[in-house]
Amino acid sequence: MTNEESIHDTVSAAYASALERTRGGACPTTATLVSGLTDLAGYREERGRHAEAAASSFGCGHPLSFASVGEGDTVLDLGCGAGLDLLIAAEKVGPTGKVIGVDMTTAMVEEARAHAEGAGFADRVEVREGLIEELPVEDGCVDHVISNCVINLSPDKERVFAELARVLAAGGRFAISDLVVERLPSWIRMVPQAYAACVSGAIGEEAYLAGLRAAGLEDVTVIDRLVYTVEQIEALGGELLERVPVPRMVVRMGLKSVAGQVWSARITGRRP
Numbered sequence: 677m678t679n680e681e682s683i684h685d686t687v688s689a690a691y692a693s694a695l696e697r698t699r700g701g702a703c704p705t706t707a708t709l710v711s712g713l714t715d716l717a718g719y720r721e722e723r724g725r726h727a728e729a730a731a732s733s734f735g736c737g738h739p740l741s742f743a744s745v746g747e748g749d750t751v752l753d754l755g756c757g758a759g760l761d762l763l764i765a766a767e768k769v770g771p772t773g774k775v776i777g778v779d780m781t782t783a784m785v786e787e788a789r790a791h792a793e794g795a796g797f798a799d800r801v802e803v804r805e806g807l808i809e810e811l812p813v814e815d816g817c818v819d820h821v822i823s824n825c826v827i828n829l830s831p832d833k834e835r836v837f838a839e840l841a842r843v844l845a846a847g848g849r850f851a852i853s854d855l856v857v858e859r860l861p862s863w864i865r866m867v868p869q870a871y872a873a874c875v876s877g878a879i880g881e882e883a884y885l886a887g888l889r890a891a892g893l894e895d896v897t898v899i900d901r902l903v904y905t906v907e908q909i910e911a912l913g914g915e916l917l918e919r920v921p922v923p924r925m926v927v928r929m930g931l932k933s934v935a936g937q938v939w940s941a942r943i944t945g946r947r948p
């Protein structure tokens with residue numbers, strides 16, 4: 677198994693089990709944690725309308741709140757998870773539009789399909805199982821790419837950015853919410869759970885923007901940032917960080933040292 681395959685497996689297993697914990701019998705702590713995070717990400721309004729999908733969402737922003745998606749558009753969500761953004765996109769594109777979600781975790785794909793069907797959007801939402809490094813999507817067929825807290829998890833961001841550019845139609849736009857990390861103690865990067873918790877796979881903002889530009893994308897701009905407190909980073913990592921095999925106090929000290937160095941960036945741009 678290559679290093680890349682092993683990262684995909686670890687991340688996929690972590691999200692399958694995180695999803696399991698939010699389903700049906702989610703314990704009150706998990707449910708409160710997830711609802712707190714969806715509020716933080718900016719879904720206060722949609723949480724009422726799409727309660728089930730919101731309860732299993734793991735985003736760090738709300739890409740559709742700053743994407744200019746309209747009626748009839750085709751939208752692709754990289755790492756759609758349980759599908760909250762797919763439902764919001766389906767409302768925006770209407771019956772003449774199309775929404776495609778791609779995710780590598782089978783349980784997430786099944787959950788997203790069930791949510792789309794339950795919300796009455798089976799006519800316009802399609803969920804495909806696959807990797808964002810090898811998108812199962814044709815060249816140039818998408819008006820908008822969105823992604824919410826996913827690309828930081830990829831072991832090959834360069835390929836993801838190239839794929840994003842490949843599938844966008846000329847003039848097509850992207851809206852990404854993702855975690856960026858400026859400085860991180862090296863021991864945190866070595867803990868597998870910290871990778872799945874969206875912390876140690878993350879890169880710095882300048883490198884992120886440079887990667888998008890190198891893929892040929894233009895007008896690449898950070899339109900907003902949410903800089904996390906230590907408590908918020910802990911909440912984002914949630915139970916994944918609780919399973920880190922070092923004492924809780926040491927984890928907290930490590931996290932304190934990264935306060936102000938981790939944020940959710942809202943990034944937009946377009947294909948020329």
Ligand SMILES: C[S@@+](CC[C@H](N)C(=O)[O-])C[C@H]1O[C@@H](n2cnc3c(N)ncnc32)[C@H](O)[C@@H]1O
Nearest residue numbers: 733734735755756757779780781807808824829
């Ligand atoms: C933090 S969750 C975010 C899910 C969703 N975007 C949301 O806002 O709830 C990360 C998701 O990305 C998926 N993912 C991570 N790396 C991926 C990859 N390389 N290819 C496809 N999906 C990936 C995981 O399976 C998981 O569902």
